Amino acid sequence: MISEDEDVSLTGSDFEFHLTTSKRKLNSTQGATSPKRVRHLSVSGSSQSQTPEESRGLGPHGAQTEGRITACHLYEAVRSGRSALLTVIDDWLEEYRRDREAGILELINFVVQCSGCKGVVTREMFSRLQNADIISHLTTEFNEDSVSYPLVSVGSQWRHFREGVCEFVSLLVRGCRNSLLYDDFLFSSFIALLTGLADSQVRAFRHTSTLITMRLMSSIVSVAAEVTAQALMTRRRCELEKNKPVEHRAIDRIEELESSYRELLEHQEDLRSLMNGIFKGVFIHRYRDRVPEIRAICMEEMGVWLRENPASFFNDEHLKYVGWMLHDKQAAVRLQCVLTLQKLYVEKDFISRLELFTSRFKERILCMILDKDSDVAVETVKLLLLIKQQTDEGLSEEECAAVYPLVFATHRGLACAAGRFLYLTLCSVLDERSDKRSVSVLRLLAHFFIESKYHEHAAYLVDSLWDVAGEELKDWELMTSLLLQESGVEDELESALIDIMMCAVRQASEATPPSSRVQRKNLTAREKRLQAQERRRITNHFIPQLPQLLAKFSADVGKVSCLLRAPLYFQLEVYSTSGRLEKCLDLLLSQVCDIMLKHREDSVLDACVRVLCALCSDCYSFCGRAERAVSQLLDSTVEKFSSNLAEILQGSADEDDLYGAASSLNILAVFSSARDLTGRNLFEFCFQLLKMGIETREINEKLMVPALKCSVFHLFWEGAKIMQQTPARDKAELKRVMKALHSFCVVCQSCLSVAQSLIRNQAFVCLCDVLLVFGKLCEGDGSPLQRFSPDDSLKAEMASFIIDYVFSEPDEDLPGEEECEEMKMSALLQKRNQLSGYCKLIIYGVLELRAATDVLKYYSKFYRDFGDIIKETLSKSKMISSVESARTVCLCLQQVCASTCV
Incomplete structure (x- = not known):
C-alpha cells in the first residue's frame, strides 16, 4: 500500500491544525474525563510500546472491545446500505453524550475501517499518543500486498459505498449543528486526525480521509450559510425592536435577541475556524494530489462550497483553483471542473462574479471542445452554451464558430451537444411567437450547411440536430411547400434543403444515426x-408530392439523385390500397423512367434502378405494373442500342449514334448490376464493341467503360446461374461461359495498356472481380468454374499495372487548389480500391503468395497511403502459410536491397 510513487504532501507534513478556542466551556457532565486538548500533527515523536493485543483493542479493557463492536456497527450500516443512517447517527449521538471519548473513538475507527485498515485506535492510544504516532501505528497495520480498499473496490456490495459514507458525514453534521458542532472536542479532534490521515503516504488513508473531510467541509459550509442567514435575521429583528417607541419596546425581547445574535456570531467564528482549518490543512495540499480521484473530489466539493456559501467562497481567490485544474492531465479531473462550472454558470446571480474568471479561462475552455476524452468535450460544449446564454458578451461570433463544426463529429454525444449549441445560437435572433419561425429555422440551417463545406455529410448534421430541432426537421409539409412554391428559393439553398429533407426522412424512417456513429x-x-x-406519415405525405418534386427538379443531377432516395423509406404496400394511390405509382414510374432516359450520370441511374427494383419486388401486389414499366424501358433501350451499334460496327456512325449508344449502354450497365439481363444477349454486343476498339485503336471511353461493366455483370449472372444448377447441367453451356470468361480476360488485359485512364482503371477492377469470383472462391462447390485461373502473361500485366499506376507519385500539375485536393483524394481512393482488389487475389489464392513482393516492397515509401492494406495482406499471408510468407518477405528484401545497390 505504501510506495515511492504515491504522493506525499507537496508542502511538508508538519502542518499544525489550529482552532480558535471558544469562550464557552464544556459541561462537565458530558463525560467522565476532562476535555481533550487538540493535538498537533507532528511527524516527530515515537509511539510508546504496546502489546499487539493492546494495540488491537483486545486487551483486558472491555471498553476497547465495545468500541470496536460499535465502530463495526457504523461501518456495516454504511457498507450494507440496509440501515437507516439517521437512526444510526441518533444512537451514536446518545452514546457520545454518555461517554464522549468512547464516541469519538467509534468515529475514528469508523474512518480507519473505511480506509480498509485492520488496525484499531484504542482509548489508551487516543489519550497518550500524538496524532502522528497514531497514524504511524495504523500504517503498520496495513496489508502492504493489497492495493484495494473500500472506495476503489468493485462489486455489488461496494457499489454505493461512497454515497453511503458521504451521506453519513452529512447527516452527522446536520445532527450536531445545534450543539456539538461548536464544542471544543468532537469536531476539532476528529478534523485534526483526518488532516493527518489526508497527509499520509498511504493512498487509502489519503483518499478516504480526503473524501470524508471534503464532505464534512461541505456540510459545515451549508450550516455556516444558515447561521449567517439567522444572524442577519436576528440583527434585523433586534434593530426593529430598538426602533420602536420607548413605550412599545420590549427590553426582555431586545436582550434575548442580542444574546442570540452574540451566540450566532460565536457560532460563525467557530465554523469559520473549522472551515479555515480544513481548507488550509487538507484542500490546499490534496487538490494537487497525485491520485486523480482525490483531485476530482476536491474540485467537486469546491463547487458545493461556492454554491452553498457564496458570501464566503465565491471570489476569484477560490475560483482560481477550478480554473487551474482545467489543465489537469487526467480527464476525470477536467470533467469534474467543467461540471462544477456548469452548476455555477446556470445561476444568473453568479454571472457578474464570474466575469474575471470567464475572461481569464475562456481560451482554455474553448480548447477543451477538442479534448481527447469525449465526455470532457461534450460537457465543455454544454458549458459554452451556458456562457453564451447567460452572459451578454461571453462568446464572440468567432468563438461560437469554433464549436459549430463539431456537429459533423463521429462521436454522437459531442455532435448532439454541438447541434444544440448551433440550434439555440442560430435561433436566438428569431421571434419565438412568429408564424414563420420554422421557415426561418430551416433557412438558417440550410445556409449553415452550405457555408460549412461538408456537403456530403448532411446525415451527420441532421442526426446532431435531431433531438433539439426534430420538430422543424420533420415538418415535411413545410419543406415540400418551400420547394414547390412558384417563386422558389435560391438554387444552392434548394439543394441544401433537399439534402437535409432526405436525410431527415431516412433518420425518421430508420430511427438510427449514420453508420459511423x-x-x-x-x-x-x-x-x-x-x-x-413516422414511416407511415412520410409515406402518406410523399406519395402524392414526390412526382411533383421529380418533375420540377428532373434536370438537376444532384437534386433528383437525392429525391429518388425517398421511395426506399416508404411503406410501399400503401400504393395498392386505393386507386388514387395507384395513379401516383404510375406517375412515379413514368417520372423515374423519363429521368433515366435524360441522364447519363451514374449517381442518377443508380438511384433510379434502386427505386425500380424496390417497386418490382414480389412482396407487393402492384409489382406486375412496375415490371411492365421496367420491361418497356429495357426493350426500348436495347433496341436503341442495337440499332446504334450496327452503325458503329459498320463504321458509319455519327456523333448522335455514338451518344445514343453510350446513353443506352450506361442504362443497361446499371440495370445489369441489379437485374439478370443475360436473356437479352448483351455480352455479345459489348464484346464486339470492346474487340473493335482494341483492334482498331479507335477507343471511345464513353462506350468502352459501360461495355466493360455490362460484360462483367453478365458473366457474374451466368456464373450465379451455373452454381445454382446441378452438376448434370449442359456441358456445352458451361463451355460457352468459360470461353466467354477467357475472351473477356484477354480483352481486359489488352485494355490495361491503353492510354485512356478511365478504360485502364475499369479493366483492372473488372479483372480483379472476375478472377476473384471465378477463381478459388468456387473451389469445393463442385462447379467446373474452379478450373479457371489467370495465365502468366496476365499475372505479369496486372503486377506491372500495380507498379506503374498504383505505386506512383500523384500528378502535381492540377489546376485550382480546391479542385486539386479533391482530385488527389479521388485518385487516392481509386488506387486503394485497385490495390485492395489485387491483394484479395493473393489472400484468396488466385495469385501465388510470392506475388505479394510487388506490394510489400513499397510498404515504407507509401506507408501513409496504403500502409493499412499492406499490413493486413502480410498478416493474412502469415495465416495462410508462415513458411511461404517468410520466403515472400525475404524475396522482397532481396529485391529492395538489389535496387538500392544499383
Whole structure:
C-alpha cells in the first residue's frame, strides 16, 4: 500500500491544525474525563510500546472491545446500505453524550475501517499518543500486498459505498449543528486526525480521509450559510425592536435577541475556524494530489462550497483553483471542473462574479471542445452554451464558430451537444411567437450547411440536430411547400434543403444515426412504434408530392439523385390500397423512367434502378405494373442500342449514334448490376464493341467503360446461374461461359495498356472481380468454374499495372487548389480500391503468395497511403502459410536491397 510513487504532501507534513478556542466551556457532565486538548500533527515523536493485543483493542479493557463492536456497527450500516443512517447517527449521538471519548473513538475507527485498515485506535492510544504516532501505528497495520480498499473496490456490495459514507458525514453534521458542532472536542479532534490521515503516504488513508473531510467541509459550509442567514435575521429583528417607541419596546425581547445574535456570531467564528482549518490543512495540499480521484473530489466539493456559501467562497481567490485544474492531465479531473462550472454558470446571480474568471479561462475552455476524452468535450460544449446564454458578451461570433463544426463529429454525444449549441445560437435572433419561425429555422440551417463545406455529410448534421430541432426537421409539409412554391428559393439553398429533407426522412424512417456513429443494437418497443408512425406519415405525405418534386427538379443531377432516395423509406404496400394511390405509382414510374432516359450520370441511374427494383419486388401486389414499366424501358433501350451499334460496327456512325449508344449502354450497365439481363444477349454486343476498339485503336471511353461493366455483370449472372444448377447441367453451356470468361480476360488485359485512364482503371477492377469470383472462391462447390485461373502473361500485366499506376507519385500539375485536393483524394481512393482488389487475389489464392513482393516492397515509401492494406495482406499471408510468407518477405528484401545497390 505504501510506495515511492504515491504522493506525499507537496508542502511538508508538519502542518499544525489550529482552532480558535471558544469562550464557552464544556459541561462537565458530558463525560467522565476532562476535555481533550487538540493535538498537533507532528511527524516527530515515537509511539510508546504496546502489546499487539493492546494495540488491537483486545486487551483486558472491555471498553476497547465495545468500541470496536460499535465502530463495526457504523461501518456495516454504511457498507450494507440496509440501515437507516439517521437512526444510526441518533444512537451514536446518545452514546457520545454518555461517554464522549468512547464516541469519538467509534468515529475514528469508523474512518480507519473505511480506509480498509485492520488496525484499531484504542482509548489508551487516543489519550497518550500524538496524532502522528497514531497514524504511524495504523500504517503498520496495513496489508502492504493489497492495493484495494473500500472506495476503489468493485462489486455489488461496494457499489454505493461512497454515497453511503458521504451521506453519513452529512447527516452527522446536520445532527450536531445545534450543539456539538461548536464544542471544543468532537469536531476539532476528529478534523485534526483526518488532516493527518489526508497527509499520509498511504493512498487509502489519503483518499478516504480526503473524501470524508471534503464532505464534512461541505456540510459545515451549508450550516455556516444558515447561521449567517439567522444572524442577519436576528440583527434585523433586534434593530426593529430598538426602533420602536420607548413605550412599545420590549427590553426582555431586545436582550434575548442580542444574546442570540452574540451566540450566532460565536457560532460563525467557530465554523469559520473549522472551515479555515480544513481548507488550509487538507484542500490546499490534496487538490494537487497525485491520485486523480482525490483531485476530482476536491474540485467537486469546491463547487458545493461556492454554491452553498457564496458570501464566503465565491471570489476569484477560490475560483482560481477550478480554473487551474482545467489543465489537469487526467480527464476525470477536467470533467469534474467543467461540471462544477456548469452548476455555477446556470445561476444568473453568479454571472457578474464570474466575469474575471470567464475572461481569464475562456481560451482554455474553448480548447477543451477538442479534448481527447469525449465526455470532457461534450460537457465543455454544454458549458459554452451556458456562457453564451447567460452572459451578454461571453462568446464572440468567432468563438461560437469554433464549436459549430463539431456537429459533423463521429462521436454522437459531442455532435448532439454541438447541434444544440448551433440550434439555440442560430435561433436566438428569431421571434419565438412568429408564424414563420420554422421557415426561418430551416433557412438558417440550410445556409449553415452550405457555408460549412461538408456537403456530403448532411446525415451527420441532421442526426446532431435531431433531438433539439426534430420538430422543424420533420415538418415535411413545410419543406415540400418551400420547394414547390412558384417563386422558389435560391438554387444552392434548394439543394441544401433537399439534402437535409432526405436525410431527415431516412433518420425518421430508420430511427438510427449514420453508420459511423455508435448506436444501440436494438430499439425499444416504444421507439419501434414511433418509427412505424413516422414511416407511415412520410409515406402518406410523399406519395402524392414526390412526382411533383421529380418533375420540377428532373434536370438537376444532384437534386433528383437525392429525391429518388425517398421511395426506399416508404411503406410501399400503401400504393395498392386505393386507386388514387395507384395513379401516383404510375406517375412515379413514368417520372423515374423519363429521368433515366435524360441522364447519363451514374449517381442518377443508380438511384433510379434502386427505386425500380424496390417497386418490382414480389412482396407487393402492384409489382406486375412496375415490371411492365421496367420491361418497356429495357426493350426500348436495347433496341436503341442495337440499332446504334450496327452503325458503329459498320463504321458509319455519327456523333448522335455514338451518344445514343453510350446513353443506352450506361442504362443497361446499371440495370445489369441489379437485374439478370443475360436473356437479352448483351455480352455479345459489348464484346464486339470492346474487340473493335482494341483492334482498331479507335477507343471511345464513353462506350468502352459501360461495355466493360455490362460484360462483367453478365458473366457474374451466368456464373450465379451455373452454381445454382446441378452438376448434370449442359456441358456445352458451361463451355460457352468459360470461353466467354477467357475472351473477356484477354480483352481486359489488352485494355490495361491503353492510354485512356478511365478504360485502364475499369479493366483492372473488372479483372480483379472476375478472377476473384471465378477463381478459388468456387473451389469445393463442385462447379467446373474452379478450373479457371489467370495465365502468366496476365499475372505479369496486372503486377506491372500495380507498379506503374498504383505505386506512383500523384500528378502535381492540377489546376485550382480546391479542385486539386479533391482530385488527389479521388485518385487516392481509386488506387486503394485497385490495390485492395489485387491483394484479395493473393489472400484468396488466385495469385501465388510470392506475388505479394510487388506490394510489400513499397510498404515504407507509401506507408501513409496504403500502409493499412499492406499490413493486413502480410498478416493474412502469415495465416495462410508462415513458411511461404517468410520466403515472400525475404524475396522482397532481396529485391529492395538489389535496387538500392544499383
